[in-house]
Amino acid sequence: MADVPCEQNRLAIAFCHPDLGLGGAERLVVDAACELASHGNSVDVFTAHHDRNRCFSETVGGPFSVTVSGSWFPRSIVNRLHAFCAYVRCILIAAYIAWTAFRQYDVVFVDQVSAAVPVLRLLTSSKVLFYCHFPDQLLAKRRSRLHSIYRTVLDAVEESTTGQAHQLLVNRVFLETFGRLKKRGLVPSVFYPALSLDPDLVHFLNGKHVFLSINRFERKKSLGLAVRAFGALQGKCAEQAEVSHSVLVLAGGFDKRLAENREHFCELQELVQQLGLQDKVRLVASFSDAQRSALLAVACAVLYTPENEHFGIVPLEAMAAGRPVVACDSGGPKETVVNGITGHLCPPQATAFAAAMARLADPDTSAEMGKQARLHVQKTFSRTAFGNKLNGVVQRLAKT
Template structure:
């Protein structure tokens, strides 16, 4: 261990937007700063009007590099472009360290491992790689050409991932998938360590203020839609893999099959999604959801919100009875933690990371990804007394297990140990 010595740490991240991976990077950067370290974040894309507020405080620097290289070529080759952009970020990190005459002690590479060999070649830093999920499993390989395109990228992913001095993953679920997917690395004894994401825990005063002011923070249309209702809230990007349609169909099933249950007739659904107009899928899936809502006749029961501020997120949680989280086999899922930290129970799919964060029957429910199963649990959460009790248990659960303080202390220990370890 390096005692109380402060370290010089850099982050290499592809796109510093508003997703769960970005939330982890921002939290990690903030906590390392809180432990006395000097932190610089490097990314290929950063929009000051669409970012987490902590990136604007000056606690750590944010440098854009490699953004001149396209995100895609003719709306294809996204993975290849991401690899190139992150390699360009790595070059910028090395050049910055050289100009300053001070090497980074640790470089935290997030998501894209292609940057690792560049950093090992151009710097003397220890490299920590955070794997949210193997990219080769996320990529679709429906055609022979697609498989041919992915083959070298998949090989690069496994090889470069194995070159990191230390590997972390976001859940036991991802750890198991990592071992099954990267068999060569597993055979070499390279088993990643589980390092859960965390969330800030709002104070009681903050929750009271959010409850008091949510109607003034939200738009008048959204406030009117939620006022006096048992509102279920879905927070996720407008992407097909997030399975947002499940929440819509579950509302229809709840209103049809549980219409006489307490609270059901007053229930509505708010889908607040991360929306980036640069991305065709975001635009297309939004319209698909609009069509689905119209097809099921739920225009008065479901509302869509494209992106939101941190203040609006807090207001939405304050106005909600519960949070519905629909992705299947999610690698971890930061939204359930944010919901429970705000005292809201969570209904999630019984797979992936949520099985490690949501306590079934206590802090929410875990259900099969079917409309009928979700509808049954939503009907239970529509009962105010039940959802309030589960929300209290959920908040205490997150406080004990997923707090930012515990996250920061462990990360501080990890980077200090890595900085003083012998090279591979």
């Protein structure tokens, strides 16, 4: 992408995001809103949920406003139809932007749920930018024939509405998934999320033998893989001094409103007990930004266990802190982790992860990979580069 134009207009930009909580997708939205505001644009964020006690600090008193709309529609129906409800909630947000927001936006930034795109195209004259973190259809498992039909409809809606945006920003997996858009000759821009680096904490308590997992307490994140891999590491390499003094920390987002978060947290505790790792494994729920930075500072490696995950901000955070990553050889990590240089990409098996962890338990190996990881992130994924590129995109989009 070209650099930011020298002469720019002060644009009015709105964000349409389903749930402004804590997570990689939310981090991207917050970073994008902050960066666009820092370039002199007026920015407003619209969302269906925003808990001021469980959010990124920039969303409270930051350089942009946050407005909640559509929260009256449920997040699920009898604990099902989550995707459908997310579609409806984002459509309600889009309608609110069109009818209730008393201003005209030059650009509306939509992410995660593309169903909002045609509503904005129909009801506003704004240019609509859609950021596709990862095609939703690749995350959904077909549990039954009826569910497969349900997903087929939603998948068709996702592809159709995604193609209606004026501008698409995507990860590389996009075109392989949306074949019909590829046949139409649609060429979106590959655009990576950003990361705020905190160099002062990189060296804080460096050299501790802590294996760290950062992810929400959801079953699809495969956190049990980290526990089983750590157990396998203890069993096969117990004589290795660094391994015998190692621990595993599972830290992640935890929403007490969600039954799955509560249930899976208990399931992981039971797994730890079954493997006799009570003194070696700790679960940390809903940790603060300061705790996150401190944990990254003392880790010798970060484990990222989701399979076929979307881009994933955690591997970038880990590498930015000078920590190598052990991740599944699928999805987003294949774009961010340089196998054998900034970390290891492995099959989703406990023995494979344990073998990689054994290598990274060596302080020299971990330090060298961590150094390469940080240089890789600085070169490719800095927030400044992200902000300049994104501002350039919206400036050009507004002029078309």
